[in-house]
Amino acid sequence: MMTAPPRVGVSKPIALAVLCAAFFMGVLDSTSVFAALPSIGRDLGMGQASLSWVVTIYGVIVAGFMLPCGRLADLIGRRRVFLVAIAIFAGGSLACGLAASGGALIAARGVQALGAAALTPAALALLLSLFPDGPGRNRALAIWGGLGGIGATCGLVLGGMVTDLAGWVWIFYVNVPVCGLLAGLVPRVLPESRAAGRPKLDVPGGLVISGGLMLLALGLLEFPTSGWGPRTWAPLAGAAVAGGLLVLIERHSANPILPPRLFRSRPLVIGNAVILAAGICVNGLLATATLYTQQVLNLSPLLFGTILASMTIGSVLTVAYGQRVVTHSGVRVVAVSGMGLLAVAGASFRLLPADHTGLPLLLGGLIVFGAGMGAAFVAGQIAAVGGVDPADAGAASGIEETSFTIGCILGVVIVTAVSMAAVAGSATGNDRLSGLHAAFTALAVIAAAGGLASLTLPRHPQ
Structure with a gap:
């Protein structure tokens, strides 16, 4: 099964810029809202519990719908899904800015998340259809992968700046003209592509996998506030049931939502494991570093x-050179190096003191961490989707982006659980620091495990 080839005259650099701009916008919006939460709470009269849903609803819906939306893009057209996703994201963003109550904002964030869930895998699938396997695709995937980690970091920084300078509504309003510009460019620079033969969508499988992933994300997101109470284990149990039901459905489906042939690819499986581990480390670090700098220092x-x-300094460097190393030496060396740098940085943060004398160590560690982040995302991205059949580009993209999303959620859950266990109910500054040290250590261990998994990636160049 093949997809329609790109039409003559398509400017690949411009097309790549459009796709990456859309992806970067979605990643920014997933983290920029964190800095705006205090202002949102004051303006809309929202308490801590309802404010948490501004974040939770976004993560739950993105995690639940990315994979089926990616497969849908394969079947009905990737550009078509991409354009619809841009429109939904723009409408959700506008509704967020206009929201006059907490309930309206949460509902609008859900709409915005649905747009992001379709936008990202469709954009990545379009990228794969534009760039044939080889050095050109490696360069494009390196840029895409690097934007994932950089975007999450920039979202925290820019969210605070925009909120302080213009008000929290503008972290949403700014998306509307950007979406309008992208929607105008897409028909001019991006050709349509889809799987040949128009196979039917596995609707039962899509519904079950969406429900299962949303329950999984909900259970994980509830843990930091609810611990192992019913609000955590009940959704996780529901996700396990959905997983069992999905296996039964997929066995009898003529066109399964998760084509089994994808999971026979070792690079795809290990690449997704690298992306999952990197997502855990990135979001885990962002959460832990925020607590260290603002509560301890x-x-x-x-x-x-x-x-x-x-x-971003280290990340930009490794994104720029990582894809060249992949082309000449294969993904293994870049993935192992990236996860190793993440492990070293995490272990070094274990030495951070309770005063400002640790700032040089923090700064240097963040540069090393950024370098590892860039290398891990480049190698993981190329391994996970670089060699897939063109007919499965959307499905593979959905799997990869879902791995990153679940990893980001797990990062916060893991550092919260580890730090809570280490502190054991104490509340002094030093006790908080010991909990953060334990969390940094956990991230180093996870990165080391990701490095060991990377050793099973192929040696040969991609």
């Missing part, structure tokens, strides 16, 4: 954002 959010921006 009492730094201002603006200063914290400035320090955090140092991560």
Whole structure:
């Protein structure tokens, strides 16, 4: 099964810029809202519980719908799904800015998340259809992968700046003209592509996998506030039931939502494991570093954002050179190196003191972490989707992006659980620091495990 080839005259650099801009916008919006939550709470009269749903609803819907939306893009047209997703995301963003109550904002965030869930896998599938397997695809995937980690970091920084300068509504309003520009460019620079033969969508499988992933995400997101209570284990149990039901459905489906042939590819499976581990490390670090700088060191959010921006230095360098190494030496060396750097940085944070003398160590560690983040995302991205059949581009993209989303959610859950266990109910500054040290150690261990898994990737160049 093949997809329609790109039409003559398509400008690949412009097409790549459009796709990456859409992806970057979606990633930014997933984290920029964190800095705006206090202002949102004051303006809309929302308490802590309802404010948490501004974040939770986005993560739950994105996690639940990315995979089926990616497969849908394969079947009915990737550009078509991409355009519809841009429109939904723009409408959701506008509704968020206009929201006059907490309930309206949460509902609008759900609409925005649905747009992001379709936008990302459709954009990545279009990228794969534009760039044939080889160095050109590696360069494009390196840029895409690097934007994932950089976007999450920049979202925290830019969200605070926009909120302080223009008000929280503008972290949503700014998306509307960007979406309008992208929608105008898409028909001009992106050709349509889809799987040949028009196979039917596995609707039962799609519904079950969406429900199962949403329950999984909901259970994980509830853990930091609810612990192992019913609000955590009940959704997780429901996700397990959905997983069993999905296996039964897929066995009898003529066109399964998760084609089994994808999971026979070792690079795809291990690449997704690398992306999952990197997502855990990135979001886990963002959560832990925020607590360290603002609760232990009492730094201002603006200063914290400035320090955090140092991560992009190392990330940009490894994104630029990582894809060249992949082309000449294969994904294994880049993936192992990236996860190793993440492990080293996490272990070094274990030495951070309770005063400002640790700032040089924090700054240097963040640069090393950023380098590891860039390398891990480049190698994981190329391994996970670089060699897939063109007919499965959307499905593979959905799997990869879902791995990253679940990893990001798990990152916060893991560092919360580890730090809570280490502190064991104490509330002094030193006890908080010991909990953060334990969380940093956990991230180092996870990165090391990801590095070991990377050793099974192929040696040969992609």
